[in-house]
Amino acid sequence: MSEKLRDHMEKVISLTDQEFQLVFAHFTLENFKKNEFIFQQGDSVKYVYFIRSGLLKLVYIDDLGREHIVSFAMEDWWESDFSAFFNSTKASFSLKCLEPTTVFCLSLKGYTQLGIEIPQIERFFLQKSNAGFIASQQRILSLLSRNAKERYENLLKQYPTLPQRVSKTQLAAFLGVSRETLSRLYT
Numbered sequence: 001m002s003e004k005l006r007d008h009m010e011k012v013i014s015l016t017d018q019e020f021q022l023v024f025a026h027f028t029l030e031n032f033k034k035n036e037f038i039f040q041q042g043d044s045v046k047y048v049y050f051i052r053s054g055l056l057k058l059v060y061i062d063d064l065g066r067e068h069i070v071s072f073a074m075e076d077w078w079e080s081d082f083s084a085f086f087n088s089t090k091a092s093f094s095l096k097c098l099e100p101t102t103v104f105c106l107s108l109k110g111y112t113q114l115g116i117e118i119p120q121i122e123r124f125f126l127q128k129s130n131a132g133f134i135a136s137q138q139r140i141l142s143l144l145s146r147n148a149k150e151r152y153e154n155l156l157k158q159y160p161t162l163p164q165r166v167s168k169t170q171l172a173a174f175l176g177v178s179r180e181t182l183s184r185l186y187t
Contacts (some may be wrong), residue, residue, distance in 0.1 A: 009121075009124055013121065035098075037096050040051060042085070044091070048085055048111065049104070050103060055097070056101060058093050068173070072162060148175060151175050
């Protein structure tokens with residue numbers, strides 16, 4: 001069970017068996033059902049999540065009750081409301097399971113302690129943070145500068161299995177287009 005997390009980390013850093021045991025001791029494993037919320041807007045966010053299996057969506061609900069999909073997160077991805085997690089504030093987003101999902105959970109205390117116990121883990125988290133930051137900027141740039149067809153084609157290139165795992169309505173919301181527009185692109 002822990003092998004998936006270790007393999008993921010060792011793509012960036014090397015860990016001895018003893019070091020990985022120290023790392024793994026800071027994680028808990030949780031299972032969630034399809035359509036279950038891991039946290040909702042206004043909740044405290046106690047963990048950052050590494051997705052072992054399943055699919056999540058990070059959403060923002062605006063004042064009119066409209067859902068805006070910020071991201072999808074699948075196997076081998078990290079997800080949370082990072083601002084709420086690191087700043088110990090209330091969540092601005094909700095994290096919902098689109099499939100039965102298993103996650104490894106890491107608390108802020110564990111995150112901080114790991115950096116002290118195993119210094120190279122900071123390099124791992126820095127690389128993951130940088131990759132997430134770059135992906136967020138690329139998504140914003142795509143929404144600002146690409147047309148619907150280009151955004152859809154880029155999504156297919158980056159995440160070829162995603163259209164089989166989410167509804168067309170959710171895919172359209174993520175791309176910032178109507179479901180009708182997506183249907184025209186889909187054919």
